[in-house]
Amino acid sequence: MLKVGELAALANLTVRTLHHYDSIGLLRPQARSDAGYRLYDRDDVARLHRIQALRAFGLSLSDIGLTLDSPAGEPLAIVDRQLAALEVRMAEATRLRDQLLRVRAQLVRGSAPDLSTWLTTLENTMDMTNVYERYFTKEELDRLPLLRNDATKAQWQGMVEQARGLIDSQVPPDADAARAFALRWLQTFARDTGNDPALTAKLNLMVERELDAVGMPASVMHYVHAAIGELKLETWAKYVRPEVVERMRRHYATRGHEWTPLIARMQAEMQADPDADGPRAHELARQWMDLFHDMVGRDQQDIDAFRAASATEPLLRMGSGIGGESVDWLRKVMQAQRLAAVKDGNDPA
Known part of the structure; x- marks a missing residue:
């Protein structure tokens, strides 16, 4: 069982944030100490992971509360969604890194990459800017x-x-x-x-x-x-x-x-x-x-x-x-x- 200060430090949150989650019913600890302090167990920490993941996806706290009670808020669904987003970013980064290494090797040898090589490099570089294109015209x-x-x-x-x-x-x-x-x-x-x-x-x-x-x-x-x-x-x-x-x-x-x-x-x-x-x-x-x-x-x-x-x-x-x-x-x-x-x-x- 973790005290509220311990969980806040481990999760890189403030104690006030956890208190707020408790007050709005988003994350209520399973137990209290004899002195009345909040105590968080494994299930509480797992729920906090889901809350923080949904926040990262851009949901408001009210929307998170609704999502947690739906199939989309199940732990497996949340982890799968995080993995999918991470794998896309990793694939983009790996593709660009490999292409840049190939271009660098050619430049080190003193040879000029051909047109198709530069076009592939440009394409992979633009993949990395797609994150901006999702938000901006x-x-x-x-x-x-x-x-x-x-x-x-x-x-x-x-x-x-x-x-x-x-x-x-x-x-x-x-x-x-x-x-x-x-x-x-x-x-x-x-x-x-x-x-x-x-x-x-x-x-x-x-x-x-x-x-x-x-x-x-x-x-x-x-x-x-x-x-x-x-x-x-x-x-x-x-x-x-x-x-x-x-x-x-x-x-x-x-x-x-x-x-x-x-x-x-x-x-x-x-x-x-x-x-x-x-x-x-x-x-x-x-x-x-x-x-x-x-x-x-x-x-x-x-x-x-x-x-x-x-x-x-x-x-x-x-x-x-x-x-x-x-x-x-x-x-x-x-x-x-x-x-x-x-x-x-x-x-x-």
């Missing part, structure tokens, strides 16, 4: 220098190595050096997405789901997220009460991962339903407000202070996938909901 890919510019790729590799150095040196995410690094990361990210919220939302979602395919170590991504969180909380603290800052910190530890897929879905719906009058738009707005109130609370003064900070400090919007058009679209949905409530006689005022 051709026009969007042309606007991402990450794929087209070797200098940009080298700079991002350097950023990853800087993060590794901070991790190896045990620099905490709230240290000045970590926050300065987080600001450089956000500025570089904004530059390489053209500060486009729609591109940012898609790239965030892709990286979250495809860490291995894009060559981003999970430890680096977790550290970067933590450092960015500390940087932004430091800024929000200039505007909101300390109690709200702590509430936000708890929110990011337990539900922060829900924002990335929600923002991506909202950006997609903005394209499909710019007038924001469809049922999906209203459901996304409901999910948004649920997360927002969990993060900030329901006190109107706190909400006003949070919104003032977001409007005043560009840093708080950087890297999120949220722009002015996103906010306007959400307001349009919420205004329609208020009008509908008044029409039905359910005006909360």
Whole structure:
């Protein structure tokens, strides 16, 4: 039996996340110690594996809860799905590696590879970029220098190595050096997405789901997220009460991962339903407000202070996938909901 802290450390999660899973009924431990501490057994750990796997596939916590009780959520089905995805990536990488080794051998011998060899190499290289094509249109890919510019790729590799150095040196995410690094990361990210919220939302979602395919170590991504969180909380603290800052910190530890897929879905719906009058738009707005109130609370003064900070400090919007058009679209949905409530006689005022 594992205590909650032990399981959190082994699973690279926070204790607060496991507490949240317990509170919403997603992962309730089988036993408690005499002192009342949570104790997790083999079946609990197996269920956690399924939860984390489904999260990696992009499901929300509510969808995960439904999936776990269906045939698609059985342990064998989850492992088979993970293996299938991994085997595809491994096959792509192996195919490209073998082809590059053949090309290298020819170049070392001083001979020029023929046209068919270069075409095969190009084909295998493009297989590795298919992960991007699953998330971006051709026009969007042309606007991402990450794929087209070797200098940009080298700079991002350097950023990853800087993060590794901070991790190896045990620099905490709230240290000045970590926050300065987080600001450089956000500025570089904004530059390489053209500060486009729609591109940012898609790239965030892709990286979250495809860490291995894009060559981003999970430890680096977790550290970067933590450092960015500390940087932004430091800024929000200039505007909101300390109690709200702590509430936000708890929110990011337990539900922060829900924002990335929600923002991506909202950006997609903005394209499909710019007038924001469809049922999906209203459901996304409901999910948004649920997360927002969990993060900030329901006190109107706190909400006003949070919104003032977001409007005043560009840093708080950087890297999120949220722009002015996103906010306007959400307001349009919420205004329609208020009008509908008044029409039905359910005006909360």
